[in-house]
Amino acid sequence: MSQTVRGVISRKKGLPVEVVDIVIPDPGPGEVVVDISACGVCHTDMTYRDGGINDDYPFLLGHEAAGTVEAVGPGVTAVEPGDFVILNWRAVCGQCRACKRGRPQYCFDTFNAEQKMTLTDGTELTPALGIGAFTDKTLVHSGQCTRIDPRADPAVAGLLGCGVMAGLGAAVNTAAVTRDDTVAVIGCGGVGDAAIAGSALVGAKRIIAVDTDNTKLEWARQFGATHTVNARDTDVVTAIQDLTGGFGADVVIDAVGRPETWTQAFYARDLAGTVVLVGVPTPDMRIDLPLLDFFSRGGALKSSWYGDCLPERDFPTLVDLYLQGRLPLEKFVSERIALDDIEEAFEKMHAGKVLRSVVVLS
Known part of the structure; x- marks a missing residue:
């Protein structure tokens, strides 16, 4: 059964972002619903808002995220409910010419969820980088989820999902x-x-x-x-x-x-x-x-x-190094904010006042 949660959208170029109700469908084949714990505010999200990526408005913003798998669709075996994961936008296919040549970091056919998240009136949303994580919960392909040590601070771990990993x-x-x-x-x-x-x-x-x-x-x-x-x-x-x-x-x-x-x-x-x-x-x-x-x-x-990364290889290793005190990922978190504070966070980022503002949801 679908569920309604809060999410941050960019409705139109030139307008501030909005916190609205969005509808998350049940996961279909290969899909996963993730309960988002934290999501970093990345420059790419601001670029989406400003029309610098494309004009497929409305956008569901956010992509540097960590959270807990809530539900999985048919055929999903890599993760299960309760797993703590980082989300990524390079879910490799394993079948394209790059993957078959042993260069999956250059995959030409990465996966995203097939179903669309929507506004309550049925308007389809375009999730930023195929993720859309400025929201209580999001729908992604299972290959976009990388399981990591649950002891990691979600506000820190999620940053590996984009800028820090890059x-x-x-x-x-x-x-x-x-x-x-x-x-x-x-x-x-x-x-x-x-x-x-x-x-x-x-x-x-x-x-x-x-x-x-x-x-x-x-x-x-x-x-x-x-x-x-x-x-x-x-x-x-x-x-x-x-x-x-x-x-x-x-x-x-x-x-x-x-x-x-x-x-x-x-x-x-x-x-x-x-x-x-x-x-x-x-x-x-x-x-x-x-x-x-x-x-x-x-x-x-x-x-x-994306730092030529393979999330399944790199994320767990880097999180382990962080937990051992050998990689100071926590220093990237300048402030922890709420969903309502994202527009202000964009202003701080543009002015160079923060490394990362992180939205904390749970």
Whole structure:
């Protein structure tokens, strides 16, 4: 039997979000209803609100979530009622050409729930990233649920569902940072600080944080940055070269995703260094680069989508490291808020006042 719960929607571009009643259907084949405990407020949710993803309004916002499985549909075997899970937006299919080549992190046919959640008048909702977790309960595909240790704080664990995993994975999975590497991270919001935390976790010998905000640079030091560069005060490329004996960093991670920051990353790396783009650009952005400069530098230019993660592999391991005190995920939680506070949380995030506001539901 369907149930009615509270949820936060974006009804139309340019309007504030609303807390309304939404209808959650019983789970069908392969589907799961999850009772949401906590959900982080991510920049992607604000982008949905502002029409930067598509115009499939109304959106059910929220996706960085953890909660407890309440009910499962026919054929679900990976999770069962009572399991504590993190939700993800990359439920791999196992059958596409990427999966069959042993590269499931590039899956071309990821799963979402087939049924639609709706408003009480029957209007279908578009869940953010196929999740929609600014709500008491949500409906997802079972492959979007990764079981983790129930001792983890839901407000902390849920952040692995998007931004923290994206940044940490950019360092550990995409760039394959090692203990001998010097890493520079451009942009020290949630994703950039996660890249710093990941680099520190694997023992990078030098971690250079770059931002235009001294408060963010101080946050970066808390996650393991050994040096900081304020991009308002100095030339970023020169500063990174000065800190690396004139050579540049082994790995430069662009957590901003703008042509100017990517260009800084390109020229701030060592001749055989790696650039990783994890910040999300807009469709209109372009790079103008001399082809000879590309040819003469070697190394690797990579993009990192969701930190090249496999949730079933990465989430439990990272939660275990957090519980052991080896990964300071709790530092990403700037404040805990209610559903009614999300519009204000967007304003704080846009102003750079928080790493993550987290909605706590239970």
